[in-house]
Amino acid sequence: MTGISISDFAQKMEKIMPEIMRGFLRLHHSDIYKGKITLSQLLILNLLSSQEASKMTDLAKLMKVTTAATTGIVQRLVVLGYVQREYDQQDRRIIRIRLSAKGAELLKKLNQQRTQLLIKIFSQISEDDRGEYLRIVTQVKNILDKEVDK
DSSP states (O other), X not given: OOSOOHHHHHHHHHHHHHHHHHHHHHHXXXXXXXXXXXXXXXXXXXXXXXXXXXXXXXXXXXXXXXXXXXXXXXXXXXXXXXXXXXXXXXOTTOEEEXXXXXXXXXXXXXXXXXXXXXXXHHTTSOHHHHHHHHHHHHHHHHHHHHHHHO
């Protein structure tokens, strides 16, 4: 598909991206698809997995939502046993959120499932096309990162 205008490209992408996401979700036999955990909750778990602990306000900033919204998401994760609240020893008003062992295990399971799904799908595409696809999506990610940082 060469010579496509940017507006035609945008319209085609607008239609195909949700279909791709739905397809991956349907094939991904996970707690997300079963409705046990939401994508917002998964995002919080992923954020916590990359840091030791985080304050609610920091999570809210990273998620680009209000602290109240983050508190609700985190509360459901606490009830499910995926995260823990810890009080700061120097200032009991400060509460840090930490990924629990159960949460870490869930992320590990989801990551393994996602890897297997990607292998299943992308093994049907040539090595050259996979390389080109990875190059392009990396470029898109870098552009998005720059736009978000503005």
